[in-house]
Amino acid sequence: MLRHPLLNQPYQPDLRSWIGCFIGYDMPPALDAELSRYDPNDPDDREHLIRHYCLAHFNDRENFRHRQRLVEVLQGALDDPDFDFEEVWEPVEDDYDYDQWPTGWPAQIDDSRDFFQRLLLAARQLWHDDLIRARLPSLAECRAIPARDRGSRDWLFSVDNPQAWKAVFDVAATPYDLHTPGPQFQGEQLSLQLAGPMLRQSHCRLDLKIQGISELHVSGTRFDGRMRTQLTHLQPGYYLRLDIGFDCVIECVAQSVSIANVQGSREEERHEQQL
Incomplete structure (x- = not known):
């Protein structure tokens, strides 16, 4: 109530x-x-x-x-x-x-x-x-969505502002083995810095921003580490589930999910720079 x-x-x-x-x-x-x-x-x-x-x-x-x-x-x-x-x-x-x-x-x-x-x-x-x-659905309603309708690993192509990704990586694949130092909560917003390997021996960095959160659930003790993402595009809004590190789970229903500050580099180029 x-x-x-x-x-x-x-x-x-x-x-x-x-x-x-x-x-x-x-x-x-x-x-x-x-x-x-x-x-x-x-x-x-x-x-x-x-x-x-x-x-x-x-x-x-x-x-x-x-x-x-x-x-x-x-x-x-x-x-x-x-x-x-x-x-x-x-x-x-x-x-x-x-x-x-x-x-x-x-x-x-x-x-x-x-x-x-x-x-x-x-x-x-x-x-x-x-x-x-x-008007966004509740977390309980989102959790009841069948698994086949919850989206694929290529979640970056389902968020707002996909041009930020395509401007750097002209590939139809999304990295799924990303790491984060942890989420940052600010009012009804959530942001994460992500980094991880790509195909063709490349590497990527980006900021994931979730805005207009209507319902949020957070559990766990370790909020840094590898992140596995499940993104479901609603009409309107998004249902997002993040599994981070050893036991952290973040679930939310939000008005928008977007990416920004996308950076990419070749692994061999990074290696040469280190030498």
């Missing part, structure tokens, strides 16, 4: 969650003056308020799943032709200390349905990547 980012309870937003920056108890005078510069009934001001306030005030702890839930709630209301959007702006019943909205705003919001329709459109545009990531 999705939990509230700040409170120890289920996350159950409503339409008032979208406009909380306009309606609040004891609104700071500076914010009141700032918002009072705009007219929510003016189309241009309405668009500015939506993009620079409604979609910018959410807490940093709210992730892509919270945003997906907010969009689902808004979409559900807009799908109901009888939903009363005017009521969303009304003060909470029996809450006498509740300030309805900035003092400089008009007494009534015209065509509230239009306001929320614009809000949904802007949210789908600005949160595009988050909403795609929220």
Whole structure:
């Protein structure tokens, strides 16, 4: 169950969650003056308020799943032709200390349905990547994919940016005996430096980058050594399993998997340089 980012309870937003920056108890005078510069009934001001306030005030702890839930709630209301959007702006019943909205705003919001329709459109545009990531399957669903459908050893030709590989190696083969000094985790991203032998007595180095991780599982104690890769291209996204060293396993579902900084050399050339 999705939990509230700040409170120890289920996350159950409503339409008032979208406009909380306009309606609040004891609104700071500076914010009141700032918002009072705009007219929510003016189309241009309405668009500015939506993009620079409604979609910018959410807490940093709210992730892509919270945003997906907010969009689902808004979409559900807009799908109901009888939903009363005017009521969303009304003060909470029996809450006498509740300030309805900035003092400089008009007494009534015209065509509230239009306001929320614009809000949904802007949210789908600005949160595009988050909403795609929220649609990715779970790790459990990916693990249930039959082995024959999980991809081959030539995984480099299934990632984003294959031109980075082809620009250096014009061969239809992927090295599978690669080594890594270990993964680097940064927020919802994972990167690894890889190196290993190629065909025709050549050697390669590259950076593997996984971005937009929606679910991650890590186990083991030794994260450096030989890496065996299993990459499954989803629609959208990727399921990636990395077996590293003696006992390390990294599994994740991510929005994109790409390679960069590809380098290649002949083994004999490397040997001559060492001499």
